[in-house]
Amino acid sequence: xxxxxxxxxxxxxxxxxxxxxxxxxxxxxxxxxxxxxxxxxxxxxxxxxxxxxxxxxxxxxxxxxxxxxxxxxxxxxxxxxxxxxxxxxxxxxxxxxxxxxxxxxxxxxxxxxxxxxxxxxxxxxxxxxxxxxxxxxxxxxxxxxxxxxxxxxxxxxxxxxxxxxxxxxxxxxxxxxxxxxxxxxxxxxxxxxxxxxxxxxxxxxxxxxxxxxxxxxxxxxxxxxxxxxxxxxxxxxxxxxxxxxxxxxxxxxxxxxxxxxxxxxxxxxxxxxxxxxxxxxxxxxxxxxxxxxxxxxxx
Numbered sequence: 001x002x003x004x005x006x007x008x009x010x011x012x013x014x015x016x017x018x019x020x021x022x023x024x025x026x027x028x029x030x031x032x033x034x035x036x037x038x039x040x041x042x043x044x045x046x047x048x049x050x051x052x053x054x055x056x057x058x059x060x061x062x063x064x065x066x067x068x069x070x071x072x073x074x075x076x077x078x079x080x081x082x083x084x085x086x087x088x089x090x091x092x093x094x095x096x097x098x099x100x101x102x103x104x105x106x107x108x109x110x111x112x113x114x115x116x117x118x119x120x121x122x123x124x125x126x127x128x129x130x131x132x133x134x135x136x137x138x139x140x141x142x143x144x145x146x147x148x149x150x151x152x153x154x155x156x157x158x159x160x161x162x163x164x165x166x167x168x169x170x171x172x173x174x175x176x177x178x179x180x181x182x183x184x185x186x187x188x189x190x191x192x193x194x195x196x197x198x199x200x201x202x203x204x205x206x207x208x209x210x211x212x213x214x215x216x217x218x219x220x221x222x223x224x225x226x227x228x229x230x231x232x233x234x235x236x237x238x239x240x241x242x243x244x245x246x247x248x249x250x251x252x253x254x255x256x257x258x259x260x261x262x263x264x265x266x267x268x269x270x271x272x273x274x275x276x277x278x279x280x281x282x283x284x285x286x287x288x289x290x291x292x293x294x295x296x297x298x299x
Contacts, residue, residue: 001232001279001280003277004277004279006235006274006277007275009273010274011033011273012032012258013031014240014255014257015200016103016104017242018059019246021286021287024041024042025038026038026039026243027058028243029055031054032054034051034052034053036048036049036055036079039275041246052072053072053074055073056103056114059104061078061292062110067080069134073100074101076112077089090139092116097123098122098123099124099128100117101117102116102117103200104153105287106288106290107177107182107288108158108159110289110291111134111135111290111291112292113133115130115131115147115150115151115164116129116147126148128145129150131144131145135291147166148168148169150164151165151166151197152164154201154202156177157203159177161176163201165201168197170198171189171192172189172193172198172222172226173188173190174226190222191222191226193213193220195218196215196218197213197215198211200242201241202241204283204284204285205283206282207224208224210222212241212242214238214240216237217236217237218232218233219239219242219252232254234256235271236271237265237272238256238258238259238272240256241255243287244285245284250281250283251277251280252277254275256272256275
């Protein structure tokens with residue numbers, strides 16, 4: 001994996017990068033700044049779109065260009081960045097719950113998997129967050145409880161395995177995922193982080209899982225059997241998530257954060273908060289749009 005460049009985007013908590021094949025643009029969110037951002041890699045132009053709440057994750061929506069299924073801090077909604085219009089679908093975490101929605105990604109069938117995280121244990125209790133699934137048939141349903149900070153959601157190329165992490169536990173789990181029904185079973189430990197906490201992940205075309213390790217300044221490549229195959233070291237201690245993009249899907253974009261760093265730490269990591277761009281020999285996979293049937297009021 002070769003470092004191509006670092007784009008200095010100045011994010012507080014950059015997260016959730018997604019490559020739009022149709023646009024040839026990279027989308028991501030700066031969670032703490034409450035905005036979606038879009039990068040044109042050819043010109044380095046960045047556009048910002050304010051949001052009504054912090055965004056933990058989002059995904060494209062099939063048949064609705066310009067609209068995203070968005071995991072805001074309190075719930076899920078269809079969001080049109082160009083106009084700011086919001087169409088709420090479910091609000092499971094009202095203000096004061098002590099939890100918010102966080103990482104999410106679609107599986108190969110277009111179902112959106114998203115997790116919550118505990119922000120205030122005094123309000124929410126410890127390990128009270130959950131893994132949720134959003135689909136057209138069932139809406140938003142809870143699939144697992146007992147979580148502290150949900151992260152690392154992605155699915156294998158054949159759609160038969162779902163990966164999910166709890167950053168505080170340091171664990172990435174694998175589940176058997178039924179492509180037809182979306183049911184999960186057979187939870188097992190896939191990887192236990194020895195350095196840093198597992199944050200956002202993606203899967204490449206060979207089924208390898210690329211996981212950002214918050215606090216360790218690394219992106220770790222794991223084989224389908226969980227073995228560590230490669231470690232990419234970043235000049236930023238808080239990488240947050242990974243996405244493949246570019247014309248041939250051979251560019252790997254890694255978002256990073258400055259959130260919580262002291263002045264001395266920021267001085268020692270001047271590239272923190274930027275997007276690190278690497279060139280890969282193995283391409284990634286195009287993101288699958290959410291295949292829902294909610295009322296199309298937007299777009």
